[in-house]
Amino acid sequence: MSKPAEEAEHTATNQEVHSISPWREAWREFRKNKIAVVGLLIVLFFILLAIFATFITKEGINDQVMTDRIQPPSKEYWLGTDDFGRDIFSRIIHGAKISLWVGFSSVIGSIIVGSLLGIIAGYYGKWVDTIISRFFDIMLAFPSILLAIAIVAVLGPSLRNALIAIAIINVPNFGRLIRSKVLSIKEDEYIMAAKGIGMRDSRILFSHILPNSMAPVIVQGTLAIATAILEAAALGFLGLGAQAPTPEWGKMLADSKDFIQTAPWTMIFPGLAIMLTVLGFNLMGDGLRDAMDPKMKN
Amino acid sequence: MFNYIVKRLLQLIPVLLGMTFIVFMIIRAIPGNPAQVILGQQATPEAIEAMTVKLGLDKPWYTQYFVYLKDTFTGDLGESLRTRAPVAEELWPYLAGTLELAIFAMIIAVIIGINAGIISAWLQNSWFDYTAMILALVGVSMPIFWLGLMGQWAFSIEIPLLPTTGREATRDPVTAVTHLYLIDSLIAGRFDQFIQVLRHLILPGIALATIPMAIIARMTRSSMLEVMRSDYIRTARAKGQKMFWVVYKHALKNAIIPVLTIIGLQSGMLLGGAILTETIFAWPGIGRYIYDAIGYRDYPVIQSGILVVAFFFVMINLIVDILYSFIDPRIKYD
Numbered sequence: 001m002s003k004p005a006e007e008a009e010h011t012a013t014n015q016e017v018h019s020i021s022p023w024r025e026a027w028r029e030f031r032k033n034k035i036a037v038v039g040l041l042i043v044l045f046f047i048l049l050a051i052f053a054t055f056i057t058k059e060g061i062n063d064q065v066m067t068d069r070i071q072p073p074s075k076e077y078w079l080g081t082d083d084f085g086r087d088i089f090s091r092i093i094h095g096a097k098i099s100l101w102v103g104f105s106s107v108i109g110s111i112i113v114g115s116l117l118g119i120i121a122g123y124y125g126k127w128v129d130t131i132i133s134r135f136f137d138i139m140l141a142f143p144s145i146l147l148a149i150a151i152v153a154v155l156g157p158s159l160r161n162a163l164i165a166i167a168i169i170n171v172p173n174f175g176r177l178i179r180s181k182v183l184s185i186k187e188d189e190y191i192m193a194a195k196g197i198g199m200r201d202s203r204i205l206f207s208h209i210l211p212n213s214m215a216p217v218i219v220q221g222t223l224a225i226a227t228a229i230l231e232a233a234a235l236g237f238l239g240l241g242a243q244a245p246t247p248e249w250g251k252m253l254a255d256s257k258d259f260i261q262t263a264p265w266t267m268i269f270p271g272l273a274i275m276l277t278v279l280g281f282n283l284m285g286d287g288l289r290d291a292m293d294p295k296m297k298n
Numbered sequence: 299m300f301n302y303i304v305k306r307l308l309q310l311i312p313v314l315l316g317m318t319f320i321v322f323m324i325i326r327a328i329p330g331n332p333a334q335v336i337l338g339q340q341a342t343p344e345a346i347e348a349m350t351v352k353l354g355l356d357k358p359w360y361t362q363y364f365v366y367l368k369d370t371f372t373g374d375l376g377e378s379l380r381t382r383a384p385v386a387e388e389l390w391p392y393l394a395g396t397l398e399l400a401i402f403a404m405i406i407a408v409i410i411g412i413n414a415g416i417i418s419a420w421l422q423n424s425w426f427d428y429t430a431m432i433l434a435l436v437g438v439s440m441p442i443f444w445l446g447l448m449g450q451w452a453f454s455i456e457i458p459l460l461p462t463t464g465r466e467a468t469r470d471p472v473t474a475v476t477h478l479y480l481i482d483s484l485i486a487g488r489f490d491q492f493i494q495v496l497r498h499l500i501l502p503g504i505a506l507a508t509i510p511m512a513i514i515a516r517m518t519r520s521s522m523l524e525v526m527r528s529d530y531i532r533t534a535r536a537k538g539q540k541m542f543w544v545v546y547k548h549a550l551k552n553a554i555i556p557v558l559t560i561i562g563l564q565s566g567m568l569l570g571g572a573i574l575t576e577t578i579f580a581w582p583g584i585g586r587y588i589y590d591a592i593g594y595r596d597y598p599v600i601q602s603g604i605l606v607v608a609f610f611f612v613m614i615n616l617i618v619d620i621l622y623s624f625i626d627p628r629i630k631y632d
Contacts, residue, residue: 138316142608143570146588150320150604153592154327230441234574237443238589253444257578260451267451271444279439 022215022292029291036287042280050097057090061247070263080265082255088266091247092273098248099277102163102232103225109167111221114174115213119205121175122182133179136172144169148231152240159232159248162241166228177220181213219289226281233274249274303620313612315367321605322366325353325597336379336595353597370605376598380591385602389584393606394477395465396583399575400568402499403506408561411511415518415557419526420545430515437512442571446505446578453501460501463580467494502579506571510564517560521553528552555626562618566611 030036049056065085073080079088121132139147151165185191186209194204235241236250244251249270256266328335333349341349354362369376375385414434418427454462466472466479472486480499483491525531526549534544573585580586584603591599 134312134316137313138320141313141317141612142320142604143567143611145573146570146604146607149573149588149592150324150600153597153600154324155329226439230439233441234443237441237574238577240592250441250443253441253447257447260447261455264451267444267447271441271448274441274444275436275439278441279436282435282439 026215026288026292030287033287033290035283036290039280039283039285039287042276043284046096046100046277046280049093050100053093053097057087057093061091061094062086062245063090070259070266072263073265079269080263082252082266083259083263088252088269091252092249092269095247095249095252095270095273096277098159098242098246099229099232099274102159102166103229103277103281106163106167106228106232107170107221107224109163110170110224111174111217113167114171115178115210115217117171118175118178119182119209122179123186123201123205123209129179132175136175139169139172142169144227145231145234148235149238149240152235157235157240157243159236159242159246162232162235165235166231169231170224170228173224174217174220177216178213181216182209185209185212215292219285219292222281222288223285226278226285229274229278229281299623302623306616306619310612310616314609317605317608317612318367318370319363321601321608322363324601324604325355326359326362328597332597336597375602375605378591378599379596380594380599385599388599389587389602389606391474391477392582392584392587392603395581396569396572396576396585398465398478398480399499399502399506399581399583400565400572402503403568404510404561404565406503406507407511407514407564410507411514412518412554412557414511414515416522416545416550418515418519419522419553420541422523427519431519434512434515437508438516440508440512442505442508443574443578445508446502446575449501449505450578461494461498462501465495465498465581466491467498502575502581505578506568506575509571510561510568513560513564514557518553518557521556522549525549525553555622558622558625559618562614562621566614569607569610 030040063086065081067085068077068081069085070083071077071081071085077087077089079092081087082091117132117136121129142150147169148162148165151168152161155161155164191204191208194208232241232248233250233253236248237254239251239254242248242251244255252270253267253274256263256270259266325332331346331350332355333346333353334341337345337349350356354365357365373386375389377384378388381388414430418430421427450462453459461467466483470491472479472483472488472491475482475485479495480492483489483495522545526545531544531549534548535541539548569584572581572583573589575581576583576586577589584607588600588603588607591597591603
């Protein structure tokens, strides 16, 4: 091969390497991490369960067969029945819908509000930053579950209010994250250039700064879904979240408390479902962090 | 150093004020008429009026807030609507219950967590490392209320080793002096009760310890791995020092610093997390006190309970921050 041709090929390979989008590169890294892939598979499994819940289960979530109360797991009732003769398997599958819904929507809510506040604080600085940052500090001064309980105590117990409470308590985490990201990106040359050519603040914020702050938000978001699912279950368990007869996993656990002695399966399976889902998101979040944002590792 | 502590204390003022404001807002943010909500639908207009005056809701909000601030700072945490007793008096036994449980849990979490982390790093990629880290991952993902229930089922019901609920053997209890029952039973010289109290602590303690234990183990491992790669460790090993001393004496000293922050943070979290453990084990702690108050719509108790826990949380974090500057003199504060 002649020298210029070799050089040309070399440059082409280089260009090819550079043209890989950061997302694809992150995916490539992520795939290498077996534990993270297990996490992703667990999450996908529960998402599929949630989507096809009505097709998978034959019994309705609230169908009561009084003659079959507190039946242990069997061929007919894979995970047994509860004290109302309801099929626990069906309720757990439908519970996946609720937990994932609360997890995703509360975290998306926190990301939207947190990002907005974080961007404003980081970009405009000065007193705006002071006020917003102090507000975050104050919110973070409460143990999160306690703040969620306080919010639900005010709004009244319901699944919707639990979701709102969980969204609120996570706002400062995302707010701080975005703020610090904005602070560092703000000084980058391309932002200076954008300012130099007279680009409007809103366009700089939403077209440049926000997309470039997304990697840590996605990582943090995945881990936050895990926490949100745990928190929703905790509120449900305390009777402050989903109300009867909603098949929410935490609520199911609370209902099983009186039957530990006679029907431990009413307690074992909802808890296992919570743990597996949360574990899935945690494993996936850890993998995403290593793939997308190695600097965040501890 | 002194300047740093002063600065840290000054920074605390707006946070504490903000906390009191949020807690103050709990009653005021109730949709509709708070007095009506507290008293229920059947309440007479006179009763509602009386409750409005009692809670000071008839005054402008800023006046209410300043009265609240003044009361709080003079130690008046309001009066329980249910028991009519001053919250400040009622609170201590519950708070002591939570502190005893949280301290016990933290001791378990620190001892097991740090050692598991150290050994995992020492034997990196061994079966111990894999098992410990998988357990730690499961631990972080574990709903503690489920773990608590499982513990009750396994070790109180299936194998009746430990008591299911409560803080002590109710028959012939020890006179409460500090309300920390382990100490009280020692003061009274009652070793039988001491053992009983300890037995009551085990299940809720382990349930509460699980998450911090897992987090501490993971943090210790990664921190140790980083330190173990440094030159001075290589030198120590090259000198022929026993691996045990290299790990526990030289490496741990530097690796422990980030772990301490996590321990501080988790100690605060325990106070919040205790509410779930206390509910399962009928543990008379502050979490349960707040939880019961929610059921009775006893808002002064909810407010003060949350404020006290948050105050402890902030204080623990402050202490950790200050300790940090003592332990690691390399850290400079602007």
